[in-house]
Amino acid sequence: xxxxxxxxxxxxxxxxxxxxxxxxxxxxxxxxxxxxxxxxxxxxxxxxxxxxxxxxxxxxxxxxxxxxxxxxxxxxxxxxxxxxxxxxxxxxxxxxxxxxxxxxxxxxxxxxxxxxxxxxxxxxxxxxxxxxxxxxxxxxxxxxxxxxxxxxxxxxxxxxxxxxxxxxxxxxxxxxxxxxxxxxxxxxxxxxxxxxxxxxxxxxxxxxxxxxxxxxxxxxxxxxxxxxxxxxxxxxxxxxxxxxxxxxxxxxxxxxxxxxxxxxxxxxxxxxxxxxxxxxxxxxxxxxxxxxxxxxxxxxxxxxxxxxxxxxxxxxxxxxxxxxxxxxxxxxxxxxxxxxxxxxxxxxxxxxxxxxxxxxxxxxxxxxxxxxxxxxxxxxxxxxxxxxxxxxxxxxxxxxxxxxxxxxxxxxxxxxxxxxxxxxxxxxxxxxxxxxxxxxxxxxxx
Amino acid sequence: xxxxxxxxxxxxxxxxxxxxxxxxxxxxxxxxxxxxxxxxxxxxxxxxxxxxxxxxxxxxxxxxxxxxxxxxxxxxxxxxxxxxxxxxxxxxxxxxxxxxxxxxxxxxxxxxxxxxxxxxxxxxxxxxxxxxxxxxxxxxxxxxxxxxxxxxxxxxxxxxxxxxx
Numbered sequence: 001x002x003x004x005x006x007x008x009x010x011x012x013x014x015x016x017x018x019x020x021x022x023x024x025x026x027x028x029x030x031x032x033x034x035x036x037x038x039x040x041x042x043x044x045x046x047x048x049x050x051x052x053x054x055x056x057x058x059x060x061x062x063x064x065x066x067x068x069x070x071x072x073x074x075x076x077x078x079x080x081x082x083x084x085x086x087x088x089x090x091x092x093x094x095x096x097x098x099x100x101x102x103x104x105x106x107x108x109x110x111x112x113x114x115x116x117x118x119x120x121x122x123x124x125x126x127x128x129x130x131x132x133x134x135x136x137x138x139x140x141x142x143x144x145x146x147x148x149x150x151x152x153x154x155x156x157x158x159x160x161x162x163x164x165x166x167x168x169x170x171x172x173x174x175x176x177x178x179x180x181x182x183x184x185x186x187x188x189x190x191x192x193x194x195x196x197x198x199x200x201x202x203x204x205x206x207x208x209x210x211x212x213x214x215x216x217x218x219x220x221x222x223x224x225x226x227x228x229x230x231x232x233x234x235x236x237x238x239x240x241x242x243x244x245x246x247x248x249x250x251x252x253x254x255x256x257x258x259x260x261x262x263x264x265x266x267x268x269x270x271x272x273x274x275x276x277x278x279x280x281x282x283x284x285x286x287x288x289x290x291x292x293x294x295x296x297x298x299x300x301x302x303x304x305x306x307x308x309x310x311x312x313x314x315x316x317x318x319x320x321x322x323x324x325x326x327x328x329x330x331x332x333x334x335x336x337x338x339x340x341x342x343x344x345x346x347x348x349x350x351x352x353x354x355x356x357x358x359x360x361x362x363x364x365x366x367x368x369x370x371x372x373x374x375x376x377x378x379x380x381x382x383x384x385x386x387x388x389x390x391x392x393x394x395x396x397x398x399x400x401x402x403x404x405x406x407x408x409x410x411x412x413x414x415x416x417x418x419x420x421x422x423x424x425x426x427x428x429x430x431x432x433x434x435x436x437x438x439x440x441x442x443x444x445x446x
Numbered sequence: 447x448x449x450x451x452x453x454x455x456x457x458x459x460x461x462x463x464x465x466x467x468x469x470x471x472x473x474x475x476x477x478x479x480x481x482x483x484x485x486x487x488x489x490x491x492x493x494x495x496x497x498x499x500x501x502x503x504x505x506x507x508x509x510x511x512x513x514x515x516x517x518x519x520x521x522x523x524x525x526x527x528x529x530x531x532x533x534x535x536x537x538x539x540x541x542x543x544x545x546x547x548x549x550x551x552x553x554x555x556x557x558x559x560x561x562x563x564x565x566x567x568x569x570x571x572x573x574x575x576x577x578x579x580x581x582x583x584x585x586x587x588x589x590x591x592x593x594x595x596x597x598x599x600x601x602x603x604x605x606x607x608x609x610x611x
Contacts, residue, residue, distance in 0.1 A: 167526070172525070174523075177519060177522040182523065182525070185525045186525075197525060198525060199525045199526060200524065201525070202522070202523035203523075204523075205520060205522070205523035206520065206523040206524055210516045210519045210520050210523075211520050211523065213516060214516060214517055214520040214537060215520065215530075215534065215537060216537075217537050217540050217541075218533045218534075218536040218540065219536040219537075219539055219540050221536065222592060225590060225592040225593075226592050226593075229587060229590070229597055229601075230597050230601045230604070231601075232583070233580075233583065233597070233598060233601035233602075234601040234604050236579055236583075237605040237606070237607060238605055238607075240573075240576065240607070241487075241605065241606045241607040241610075243610075249490055249528075249609060250525055250526050250527030250528060250529075250530075251525045251526050252526065252528065253529055258526070258528075258529045258532065261526070262529070262533055
């Protein structure tokens with residue numbers, strides 16, 4: 001071999017050896033920077049604010065209404081005995097007092113026993129949109145306006161860009177279309193944005209009476225005979241028009257993904273009518289949102305799903321209703337974890353479920369009293385920055401409590417980095433430099 | 447006398463040559479609507495604007511604000527606006543009241559059908575390239591009995607251009 005030929009071949013081989021490992025079958029340009037801890041992540045957000053004293057600290061009415069009654073009303077999540085008196089957090093059987101019947105626990109072993117609980121974390125914001133935003137983006141949300149998409153990339157965009165996931169592999173299930181919730185599936189960051197956004201449903205609308213009227217009578221077109229020509233014509237027209245990236249009104253699924261989601265919508269209405277949707281035994285409100293999230297998990301088996309609950313925010317004016325909503329949310333979360341483990345074989349044993357409130361609630365009550373003369377609580381003071389969080393599943397240490405009232409460990413902004421850590425692109429998210437500089441993966445906090 | 451005759455003759459000559467028959471040309475101009483190329487649409491229609499226009503287009507009657515508000519909420523409840531629009535459009539297409547051209551008109555008068563569809567949805571005439579592409583596409587699908595104007599209308603209603611004005 002001539003010297004010149006040898007040099008060319010060696011250089012080509014060396015270059016190929018350097019580049020090829022980074023062009024992966026998934027289409028990603030870069031290999032994941034850390035080994036994934038699990039294949040799937042589900043994040044449950046207690047939107048609306050969960051008061052630390054009433055939840056993780058298990059003080060029930062003792063630290064809120066002046067009654068010396070303590071106890072744990074989140075017994076699917078936490079260890080601890082339920083309150084012995086003044087039971088108002090349960091269901092209301094006909095003819096009995098409001099909330100007098102607690103909901104039976106679903107999990108034989110609490111999430112605390114199965115996983116790790118961070119007992120005293122810190123929220124970034126005591127307000128709604130800021131709270132959700134900080135959880136979803138992992139950033140401090142400074143300068144973030146209301147009614148606009150997050151300024152910094154969401155965990156969905158990181159997942160799609162750095163994880164190489166399809167749109168149908170990332171989902172955000174919202175409880176409402178109010179409070180800018182539908183804007184949280186993607187940021188407006190120029191390097192990320194809607195092209196990396198997650199699919200979003202607010203099931204109460206999409207599959208409620210509005211959705212039923214607008215969507216349930218949709219034709220199911222034949223994929224080859226009818227849909228294919230439609231997409232060919234549409235794609236031709238779209239290529240002629242050339243929409244600008246910043247003008248995209250929503251996220252984009254591929255034609256195949258669209259067909260899949262259309263089938264999902266049609267099937268969901270059918271399964272709803274037949275009572276086949278996987279709803280928690282006690283459903284309605286947040287319970288229904290969890291049920292539809294379970295249906296999305298069953299069908300799409302996404303890599304990342306975030307579900308937002310909010311009934312607990314009724315605490316502003318109805319403390320009894322807040323206790324009931326908290327108890328139901330715990331029930332719904334127990335159902336969801338149990339459903340993943342027992343009904344979705346592709347996700348069982350390969351999923352981590354994390355949970356956290358967007359913020360806490362105030363130390364002092366407001367003047368609004370409910371039917372039990374119990375006072376409501378708003379959010380916005382320093383006490384509303386006190387929250388807890390946790391995770392359970394593959395590679396999560398079991399029966400571990402981290403931090404306490406005098407030793408706070410973890411921030412809500414850790415959640416985004418924790419998800420990135422679980423799915424294997426933590427270093428890329430850090431390198432992007434758009435998250436709270438103090439945030440860490442909760443695994444690293446342990 | 448001779449001078450008088452000459453002057454009279456000259457006056458007569460000027461008079462005759464000055465009187466000219468008015469030229470009433472009729473060029474037979476046909477009244478035609480102009481649409482411009484209208485390709486520079488850069489403002490996104492709101493959900494309510496989009497469906498108000500689309501429903502009027504398809505049903506030939508205006509929609510109630512309740513219907514439009516409902517559609518708006520459903521649109522907001524889904525992350526992929528294009529996808530949910532397609533589902534809503536196919537819901538419209540399932541209505542008995544939707545007004546569509548016949549398949550015969552599409553296949554027999556393809557050029558007219560294409561032109562009218564572009565004007566109806568995009569408020570512009572098709573370019574030559576668009577006309578040719580659609581003409582070829584419709585002709586190529588003549589043997590597919592499922593290929594009907596409804597599918598063409600669905601593609602136009604779901605297109606990016608229709609979302610803008």
